[in-house]
Amino acid sequence: MNAQLPRWVDLGLIPLLNLAAALLVAGLVVALIGQSPLEAVRLIVQGAFGYGEGVGFTLFYATNFIFTGLAVAVAFHAGLFNIGGEGQAYVGGLGVGLACLALDRWLPWWLIAPVAALAGAAFGAAWAFLPAWFQARRGSHIVITTIMFNFLAATLMVYLLVNVLKVEGAMAPESRTFEQAGRLPRLDWLMSALGYEQGGAPLNVSFLLALAACVFVWALIWRTRLGYEIRTFGANPTAALYAGIDPVRVTVITMLISGGLAGLMALNPVMGDQNRIFLDLAGGAGFVGIAVALMGRAHPLGVLLAAVLFGALYQGGAELAFEMPQITRDMVVVIQGLVVLFAGGLEFMFRPLVARLLAPFLRREEG
Amino acid sequence: MFDAAILILDSTVRLSTPLLLVCLAGLYSERAGVIDIGLEGKLLAGAFAAAAAAAVFGSPWIGLAAAVGVSIALALLHGLGCITFRGNQIVSGVAINFLAAGLTALLGQAWFSQGGRTPALGPEQRFGELSLPLAQTLADVPVLGGIWSELISGHSILVYLAFAMAPITWWTLGRTRFGLRLRAVGENPAAVDTAGISVARMRYLAVACCGALCGAAGAYLSTAQSAGFIKDMSAGKGFIALAALIFAKWRPIPAMFACLLFGFLDAAAIRLQGVSLPVIGSAPVELIQALPYLLTVVLLAGFIGAARPPRAGGVPYVKER
């Protein structure tokens, strides 16, 4: 039924068709509410990509999703389903924040940032360790344990924020705001090099770190011996055993890397934007990461693109809600749902049709 | 002491009911090889539909019907994605969750203008508590009265439905043609196909069952346990139910006990708050709240061996590659 299609069709045309279909249905919903769908799409696109600040926000959100998406993707290659990105990122925020709180009065940002990044990754990894260990050693299902660890992370963080980290006399359960040195620089230089004005967008150097993480994950998975072991274990555990790959070791290491990536995500909101440890700092990015990883087919480039798509939906959606008060923020969630549905769940819907339409043309190409 | 125990158990029953319905829903789907991470969304959509319909038409039964209908529709959408078009089941489930969260709030606001809430439901629009025979008479008999009148009697009809569904599901899976085929299609769809049965049809039936039960659970949430729909009111129950399903290794009767366990932990946590315990004294609220999750992890790591999921779970059935 499915002919082999050229890569540009599989990776370019079909995703575009899917996206278009999602937007079409979203447009119908918008029309039902009595607003102009075209205008809505224009607002989303314009809001997400049309001007500097919008682009800045899009990339800011995308930064979060890249990290959490990569976290899920790495685990996925080992056949592990890490639903715990949310909790790992939350606890990672504690690591990042503690590093900043401890050092922001002594060191410059470029010395604090690596420490904070390491701390975030280490805390995130630590939060992934037990579920990994239990899965590898005791056979407890990693999906459940990571879900449970999400709840535990929330509980731990509320406790710490309210009882330990909160500023005396302040209302909000959050840590003190970091000094200047506890803040990551913004990317104005990069944006203006691209001809944009970043404006108020909190885009910061953790975006560059996210890009580096994409390269890192790509190299790890496809270029290293460890990555080879991870993929082998994920694709065929029996063959992995045969090849002398220790399942416990691979499971634990993979989850540590996955949790570390999720923990790194906290760098963006904590050190890059809010400059303090605050409630719910992961803000659902851990869950969006699942969709991002799956839509990006667990490939870093795909994750990057999917993350930008989601970032654009977040930012463009906010813009839409702003400009069209009748469209509430819930509409944005609906649009996200439709995009995930069409680009993910129904991704093969148009494939047979495309294959049939392109068949005569492709055959000629072959011959 | 005994009374306190009865009250905790009573609360356990109430809290486990939506978990159990959703857990069994997931069981139908996953035993047929369709992983369903969208349980949460279907539960939420069901809760919304039930409350909205009950508010408009004034009857919880119409609400239940609407909930079941809407949840089945979402389940079929999930099916369309991962049965017909062979998409990724997890992505499709995630999409359902997003859609349900967004659409319930959006439609709720559009229809009722109460910020995504449905109007508060009056007693006649909700499922009331059923009083079983003799509940009044026995109420004052020690022990038995507590058990019969408090614990067993006085729940909504959906509670009895949920607890009846566990054995019914067991019987259906084990004793009927439908059940045999459903289990087979989750283990080896190719075997089902070569036996001349349509894999797609079986899987669609399974996800429809899943939708129906999620709908019932939603109706319970919004028209029995509470009196109306609130945005995001499912509060993660779909995921806990999924955990219970894995915990129970995809078997109906253990699923019931797993849900009861989760319900019990929750009920206990609710009642332990602020109570001064021996040895530790009054524990921080957070610790108590974390207890169910901690215990789950401990139980999983300690007592439950590796679970073997239905073999074909998560894999779309592809005959010709």
Added chain:
Amino acid sequence: MTAPAIELVGVDKSFGPVHANRDINLRVEKGTIHGIVGENGAGKSTLMSILYGFYQADRGEIRVNGRRVRIPDSQAAIALGIGMVHQHFMLVEPFTVLENVMLGAEGGRLLRGGAARARAELARLAREYGLEVDPDAVVGDLPVGQQQRVEILKALYRGAEILILDEPTGVLTPDEADQLFRILDQLRAQGKTVLLITHKLREIMAATDAVSVMRAGRMVATRATADTSVEELAELMVGRRVLLRVDKGPARPGEVRLRVADARAHDAQGVERLRGVSLEVRAGEIVGIAGVAGNGQSELLEAIAGIRPLSAGRIEICGAPLARPDPALARRMGLAHVPEDRHRMGLVTRFPARENAILGYHRAPRYGNGPFLDQGRVLEACRELMAAFDVRPPDPHLKTANFSGGNQQKIVLAREIERDPEVLIVGQPTRGVDVGAIEAIHRRLIELRDAGKAILLVSVELDEIRALSDRILVMFDGRLMGERDAAADERELGLLMSGVGAGRAA
């Protein structure tokens, strides 16, 4: 003259770019056993699956008992009295035999009534054809031979008049195979028609009335079995002359390279599968282990390879003890291992060939520096392996699942042999492989022996064991029953394999 049971006219089938069946014409007479042979990937399974309604032909016509029919799905095939035993069993492993037999033919909404009927019918079939299986056994726990019976029972239970068997003996011991052919004879005697796919030309000669040969998707010839020979069939299949006998000189054994001392091991269920096995393999000899599948051979290979921990005993490779169960360590000590089940263990079928070319050796320094794998060197190594073993197509980037069975096997063999190991342990090297490939594989193993390597060979093909081995050990129920030389009498070996024999003390 009665109409043929099956007649295919101009059947054509493509999977995307793969043209699996080209313009096939075939006549199968009623009440005969009709063999079909062909190389791996020739299109045999595809053709049979079309007949069974599993795939749809793109073109062509099917006639059953002279009547033109459409077979859109398996239900239709069943209704026409066609049953099929697939190459890869179509069984639901966690189900009982009874449940598997009933699936799709339950006879009512509730299982109870149908179950009683099915039980009675199973008892009848068991009596009539000697197809005995415990109806309440869980299929996944049954040995493959029994599983196959379940498949046959399934077909017969559905009233099959025409039975298709796709490589039924690939997984059977000679004994089990004989039993199968007796059953097939009985079926024929009852007027049923059997279509038999196999790579074993001896079986074709012994069991069939007629035989058709496929090559590269085409039906190249049909012969009455009486009028043809193994040599002719092999030539028709492969398109060239094939040497069916292995030529080898006498062995020149050197020092001991592999020593297993009193090894004991358990399986996942805790059953003891190795009950004190001791053996030695010397450089420059092939030691064959004969035995009915499931008597501990798999566990022995896994234990030597470091995959399965021993509960007692010792393993020495090249004179040094294997300190812990670790396949990577065993490899470093000079061991190479061709596992019995290449799909499950020897390959990651989702990977391209080049990545399978380094499976187990991915930590070797020659494939890169530090933590990195050098893609260029991996590719080069894969090309060399493919050239040395004539893997077709020689494309390192092709997904391994898309190679035919024989070529997949060659990839595994090439990887393990070309590493120049001191000790090679091989399980079922030619299972499911066509004659052309068998010839090549056998020749390689002999070459390796002559190069002074120690080889331990496990196979359920007694012919293969006898053809290759310098010494033969027979395994039964986790123990070695005795040692014979290559010229040993087949009957005597057979007795040892079934646990009767003088050498019990060994």
Added chain:
Amino acid sequence: AELKPAVVYDLGGKFDKSFNEAAYSGAERFRKETGVAYRDFEIQNDAQREQALRRFARSGYNPIVAIGFSQAAAVEKVAKEFPDANFAIVDMVVDLPNVRSILFKEHEGSYLVGILAAMASKTGKVGFVGGMDIPLIRKFACGYRGGVKAANPDAVVFENMTGTTGAAWNDPVRGGELAKAQMAQGADVIYHAAGGTGLGVIQAAADAGKLAIGVDSNQNGIAPGHVLTSMLKRVDVAVYDAFKDVQDGKWTTGFEVLGLAEGGVGYALDENNKDLITPEMKAAADEAAAKIIAGEIVVHDYMSDNACPY
């Protein structure tokens, strides 16, 4: 400056039936009375706070009212960027020349409903259900406890929090269970400060024929006859005043603490609960209110020392 009012709600959303909704109704009241339109925005995540404030400021909105303590950092930043725009923030102090900070003495209002609860209780046991265990909620709880003890020193107060994730504010089922647990221990009046979760508390109390106390907005109408009263936190007034002050040219900045004296907190008395509040109860509450206003009673503010003496 020209009047062009705007509101930014907190994460709960403008229809949270309590805090944000109060702000919304204040803005609506202003629009109805004056005919001046306003703009509002519901944020979806933390990064949007600044974004929304900045957009409003850039488009010349004035005043811009931010609801909720979580907005403080964002208001501080944006107010510095736009020194000519006027900002107001509810529930937190931002010490800038162009920001009006509005705080409420929730403990005072809670104290009053505490008195009413103690007097309405037949069992001498009352309950409190909070959303998340954060200082603001403890402030409610502490004031309530103070009022209860003042009216009945022997009274028992059960205090529970709902959870630790965002769901804590939207989980009526758990709210209901918490209420049932408290009622099982004897509580017959339960005060909630738990957003949407509180609806479950009210429902459970109503189902059991007991009493609940609403919060922030007037929630007496949710289950008439079963909501004893509601602790009003007049965010609506704060928003309305902010808009109105700009319109009337009477805008001031700095700190505003709205307590009983300023009419910023109070308890709701209307059609729905007039039969529940006896004259004695009303008298007691009003007397306490008078004393608090006069300074004779100082209700302890939990936030001042992170402790509750009651």
